Amino acid sequence: MKVILRGTLGEGAPQQEFQLPLAGGMTREDLLATLAGQVPAIARHMEASAETGKPIALMIVADGNWVHSGDPIGAEAEVEICPPISGG
Amino acid sequence: MHGKALVVDLTTKTTQEQEIPQKYYEQYIGGRGLGGRLLHDLVDPKVDPLGPDNVLMFVSGPLNATRAFYSSKSVIVTKSPQSGTCLYTISSGQFCHNLSKCGYDVLIIKGKSEGPVYLVVLDRKVEFADASKLWGMNTGDADYFIQQKVPAKASIALIGPAGENLVKYACVVTEGRQRNAFGRGGAGAVMGSKNLKAVAVHGTGDVPIADKAALREAQRFVNERLAAAPEWKADQRKYGTRGALVTLNTGGILPTRQWHTGQYKDVQKFSPENIRENWIVENDSCAPYCPNPCYHWTTVRDGEYAGARAFGPEYETIYAFGTNLENPRFDSIIAVDDFCDLMGVDTMSAGLTIGWATECYERGILTKEDTDGIDMKYGNHQMLLGLLHKIAYRQGIGDLLAEGSQRAAAKVGQGSDAWAMTSKGLEFGGYECRGSWAQAIQFAFSHRGGCHHDLGVPARFELGTPEATKVEGRGAVVKAAASRRIAFDCSVMCTFPLAILGMESPAGLLSAVTGYSLDVPKLYEIGERVLNMERLFISKAGFGRADDRLPSRLLDEPLPDGPNRGQVVPLEALKDEFYGTCGWDPKTGFPKTETLERLGIELRP
Numbered sequence: 001m002k003v004i005l006r007g008t009l010g011e012g013a014p015q016q017e018f019q020l021p022l023a024g025g026m027t028r029e030d031l032l033a034t035l036a037g038q039v040p041a042i043a044r045h046m047e048a049s050a051e052t053g054k055p056i057a058l059m060i061v062a063d064g065n066w067v068h069s070g071d072p073i074g075a076e077a078e079v080e081i082c083p084p085i086s087g088g
Numbered sequence: 089m090h091g092k093a094l095v096v097d098l099t100t101k102t103t104q105e106q107e108i109p110q111k112y113y114e115q116y117i118g119g120r121g122l123g124g125r126l127l128h129d130l131v132d133p134k135v136d137p138l139g140p141d142n143v144l145m146f147v148s149g150p151l152n153a154t155r156a157f158y159s160s161k162s163v164i165v166t167k168s169p170q171s172g173t174c175l176y177t178i179s180s181g182q183f184c185h186n187l188s189k190c191g192y193d194v195l196i197i198k199g200k201s202e203g204p205v206y207l208v209v210l211d212r213k214v215e216f217a218d219a220s221k222l223w224g225m226n227t228g229d230a231d232y233f234i235q236q237k238v239p240a241k242a243s244i245a246l247i248g249p250a251g252e253n254l255v256k257y258a259c260v261v262t263e264g265r266q267r268n269a270f271g272r273g274g275a276g277a278v279m280g281s282k283n284l285k286a287v288a289v290h291g292t293g294d295v296p297i298a299d300k301a302a303l304r305e306a307q308r309f310v311n312e313r314l315a316a317a318p319e320w321k322a323d324q325r326k327y328g329t330r331g332a333l334v335t336l337n338t339g340g341i342l343p344t345r346q347w348h349t350g351q352y353k354d355v356q357k358f359s360p361e362n363i364r365e366n367w368i369v370e371n372d373s374c375a376p377y378c379p380n381p382c383y384h385w386t387t388v389r390d391g392e393y394a395g396a397r398a399f400g401p402e403y404e405t406i407y408a409f410g411t412n413l414e415n416p417r418f419d420s421i422i423a424v425d426d427f428c429d430l431m432g433v434d435t436m437s438a439g440l441t442i443g444w445a446t447e448c449y450e451r452g453i454l455t456k457e458d459t460d461g462i463d464m465k466y467g468n469h470q471m472l473l474g475l476l477h478k479i480a481y482r483q484g485i486g487d488l489l490a491e492g493s494q495r496a497a498a499k500v501g502q503g504s505d506a507w508a509m510t511s512k513g514l515e516f517g518g519y520e521c522r523g524s525w526a527q528a529i530q531f532a533f534s535h536r537g538g539c540h541h542d543l544g545v546p547a548r549f550e551l552g553t554p555e556a557t558k559v560e561g562r563g564a565v566v567k568a569a570a571s572r573r574i575a576f577d578c579s580v581m582c583t584f585p586l587a588i589l590g591m592e593s594p595a596g597l598l599s600a601v602t603g604y605s606l607d608v609p610k611l612y613e614i615g616e617r618v619l620n621m622e623r624l625f626i627s628k629a630g631f632g633r634a635d636d637r638l639p640s641r642l643l644d645e646p647l648p649d650g651p652n653r654g655q656v657v658p659l660e661a662l663k664d665e666f667y668g669t670c671g672w673d674p675k676t677g678f679p680k681t682e683t684l685e686r687l688g689i690e691l692r693p
Binding site: 006057068082084 | 320332336548549552649653
């Protein structure tokens with residue numbers, strides 16, 4: 001699985017790409033939980049979600065399709081993860 | 089606030105002071121809200137926007153000149169010549185700081201001067217100065233000339249050739265070399281119609297602050313909120329409004345090729361890192377009292393646009409002259425941004441109107457005979473400066489394009505209104521809405537037209553969620569977002585940090601300055617009141633359900649690609665949803681009597 005982090009998720013490297021040897025069929029939640037150990041910004045979003053009880057405010061697109069809660073992601077997918085966009 | 093307006097009659101060259109009812113401040117605060125209320129009182133909603141009976145108002149907010157964070161904004165309110173609706177338009181800068189230090193909350197300009205004139209307001213003294221030698225000058229030259237005549241810290245708001253020639257989307261430019269703009273809706277044409285080239289204002293007085301200790305505490309609260317968002321702060325400083333451009337593309341909402349699609353194949357040309365590395369020379373604030381500057385100077389060092397320099401371009405200009413025209417040349421967009429400021433043209437409406445004409449040309453509806461020989465194809469960056477010059481001076485094809493895309497489409501016909509990307513005549517901000525139906529409501533219902541600011545930015549915070557394409561609940565999302573925006577616009581505060589600061593920040597700052605008890609629920613109530621006040625004005629102007637419209641491209645042509653592919657906007661269902669949420673009559677779109685009564689909106693005295 002190719003993962004592209006966009007914007008502030010890259011922690012100073014605005015677009016960070018890396019390969020993850022992940023099994024197919026993992027869900028949005030599984031993916032984020034796996035990445036949280038490697039990407040501090042994602043860990044912070046998950047902590048904020050746990051504190052507020054609101055869904056994790058990250059946009060995930062896999063092979064051009066939205067990945068919503070519970071959606072499976074293919075092992076060979078190209079996944080883009082974007083921070084929430086500021087706005088009122 | 090001072091409780092006073094300065095009224096200037098350009099017809100008679102007279103001035104007078106006018107009291108503003110105290111309850112208006114409690115109900116509408118200032119800025120957009122107070123201006124909307126006064127517009128309703130002073131102007132027949134059916135008035136000709138370019139006639140002498142329209143008024144042009146500079147309206148300050150309670151935070152102006154208090155040194156509150158994010159308070160260096162100024163507001164113009166008038167009836168728009170572009171949309172025919174009530175218009176508020178906001179610029180960075182200290183114009184309303186200076187106005188407030190003169191002892192006035194509002195500068196109301198009415199009538200029409202016989203010849204070109206500019207106004208100089210120095211504290212309580214007003215001078216009508218001959219502007220015949222300035223008429224025809226671009227904004228940079230005219231600003232320089234007036235600066236020699238007024239105190240160094242005066243603020244100047246002025247028009248360029250576009251305003252003089254009544255281009256429907258002419259803007260008002262301010263703050264000298266930065267050339268910030270009251271951009272949207274054609275306030276520059278209203279100034280031009282009054283033969284008013286410029287207004288210079290300089291005040292030396294004090295502004296009232298009810299509780300200075302509480303203001304310091306409210307400032308500390310703002311700082312704490314900012315400190316809790318270090319990533320956002322860094323992103324804003326490094327990239328500004330361009331920071332989310334690639335993300336918007338990933339989400340499929342970056343309008344491209346005249347809104348055919350929401351993804352641009354060359355998006356990396358406009359990636360924030362690329363722009364920062366190749367074009368940005370300096371980070372700067374658009375105005376004082378900003379704790380986290382997000383604007384940038386850009387410059388072109390070589391090539392055919394060498395020497396071009398701009399305070400920007402911001403996201404919306406990149407969308408309008410870049411992705412929407414499939415123009416990957418960022419250097420050309422810097423040059424366009426600079427030139428639009430000099431001519432006094434709104435970049436968003438100009439870019440989208442050129443986009444409309446480009447599609448007409450590509451389809452053979454317009455030919456080289458119509459375009460003065462210009463090859464108006466997507467990606468042709470070399471056509472842009474020439475077209476903008478023609479628009480500003482209404483020469484050749486420019487005379488048609490100066491009317492904006494909706495009026496131009498009505499004249500050209502042949503179904504071209506399908507790709508006039510406007511609502512109520514105002515061209516859209518850069519957020520594709522077929523995959524974000526709250527955004528579709530925003531564009532269809534925005535009172536100043538197809539605006540990205542007016543009712544919040546729901547496309548952004550719902551993007552990528554299943555709720556984004558549900559009808560039920562979208563009305564409440566937009567109504568709440570609108571109230572938040574309006575609270576900031578009435579304060580008058582920058583809205584960029586809205587999501588970080590929350591409503592608690594303006595509540596604290598406003599309570600400290602005004603002495604009113606303004607908590608978050610109260611601000612939501614005021615937001616709803618202003619929303620209904622504006623709706624009342626446009627209802628009286630003749631706008632109804634049929635005018636809450638979107639071009640058929642968004643209703644009938646499914647998005648071809650991106651994560652929102654296949655989607656269209658179910659507009660009629662969304663209308664029912666929004667009318668129901670707001671308490672508006674679903675047949676007419678007018679606010680119901682009980683809604684106006686609940687909000688304490690009194691009709692014209």
